[in-house]
Amino acid sequence: MKFKVFFALVVLLASxxxxxxxxxxxxxxxxxxxxxxxxxxxxxxxxxxxxxxKLKNKYEITKRDGTVKLKKPMHFLVxxxxxxxxxxxxxxxxxxxxxxxxxxxxxxxxxKGAGGVGEMLYKKLDEESGWFFRKYPTWPTLGNHEVSGxxxxxxxxxxASGVNNFGDFFGLNDPLYSFTYGNAKFIxxxxxxxxxxKERMDWLENELKEAKGKLIFIFKHRPYYTVGxxxxxxxxxxxxxxxxxxxxxxxxxxxxxxxxxxxxxIRDGVNYIVSAGAGASIYKLKRAGDAIPGDAYxxxxxxxxxxxxxxxxxxEEVRFNEAMYFVVSVKVSGEKVTFEMIDTTGKIWDTFSxxxxx
Numbered sequence: 001m002k003f004k005v006f007f008a009l010v011v012l013l014a015s016x017x018x019x020x021x022x023x024x025x026x027x028x029x030x031x032x033x034x035x036x037x038x039x040x041x042x043x044x045x046x047x048x049x050x051x052x053x054k055l056k057n058k059y060e061i062t063k064r065d066g067t068v069k070l071k072k073p074m075h076f077l078v079x080x081x082x083x084x085x086x087x088x089x090x091x092x093x094x095x096x097x098x099x100x101x102x103x104x105x106x107x108x109x110x111x112k113g114a115g116g117v118g119e120m121l122y123k124k125l126d127e128e129s130g131w132f133f134r135k136y137p138t139w140p141t142l143g144n145h146e147v148s149g150x151x152x153x154x155x156x157x158x159x160a161s162g163v164n165n166f167g168d169f170f171g172l173n174d175p176l177y178s179f180t181y182g183n184a185k186f187i188x189x190x191x192x193x194x195x196x197x198k199e200r201m202d203w204l205e206n207e208l209k210e211a212k213g214k215l216i217f218i219f220k221h222r223p224y225y226t227v228g229x230x231x232x233x234x235x236x237x238x239x240x241x242x243x244x245x246x247x248x249x250x251x252x253x254x255x256x257x258x259x260x261x262x263x264x265x266i267r268d269g270v271n272y273i274v275s276a277g278a279g280a281s282i283y284k285l286k287r288a289g290d291a292i293p294g295d296a297y298x299x300x301x302x303x304x305x306x307x308x309x310x311x312x313x314x315x316e317e318v319r320f321n322e323a324m325y326f327v328v329s330v331k332v333s334g335e336k337v338t339f340e341m342i343d344t345t346g347k348i349w350d351t352f353s354x355x356x357x358x
Contacts, residue, residue, distance in 0.1 A: 038168050040119050041126045045171030051137035052179065055101055060182060070182040074332035078275045080106030080257035083145060084121060085279030087325045090344040092132045095327050103136055104186060106257030106275055107143025107221035114149025114162035122169045142166055142175035142190035143221035143257065178207050184332060185211035189220035194242050208249040215332065215356045218254040223274050225267060227297045228259030229286040237290050246270045252337060252356045259283055261299035262326060262341055264350060265292060271354060273339065275328040282308065282323045296350045310349055
């Protein structure tokens, strides 16, 4: 009985969050309150929209037929899963050297984001990483650690508090949103699975429909495919109603985190990339057997806790004894999309180009 009540609460939260997001996307996603002050940091929130507006004004050209082109090729970074780690600073230093136009993230920048402990950890994130968020528009997503809080509090209370702290820090009303830049649309999805409510699935499909003719990038926390240590209940590793939507609308790439490693695969014509190496402990490759030919991945070996392995797309493997942390760089020139996995020393471990005009 308790499980049924708990599940019902989660579904209710999902439904309410989706309804809020619909309002945010349709009416206020481009409205920025320049007078807003974060109650956590007592300064302007790390809202990516003002910086993104400057980029759009500087580089976008709208043609007579309504299509949008860029004066300069698009360049953004993807990273996540630091959870307050000291290694995050090395990741951000490398990201700064790469000088992207903006970044999208795969969540879990704090270990607990709800309640008073969440406020404390967001203050720490502000002190250590705020310089990067202020310099580059950084689009956030909501992960399980953002809605984690005091163990003596009910899940639904921590979830609501976590969403509130997340919104206060980043200046966004809701973790479900989308934005466009050039010939691309970016769709942010949050921690709750879209399949848990019809409203969420409808919202997602409408967003995908509206992206017709554009490159589509999804970014979220929980992946759909992995080679790490997450359970099959958590990460199915097979086709689902959501991945079927991605294939139907020819999504260019889906970026995620959660399983602390790197993984790149193509399923049903869609690129799936796990970029979860921003500082948290790297996980074991317990599901490496789920990889298919052409996949690239990096993680901790199952046999040896102190050994790590990078498996390239051509099957070659490199083993080493120290964890590496990384970002994923994405460059878009017309319809050509190039992905690179780059570690904190600047070494490129994986590179792959994709024709988005398919």
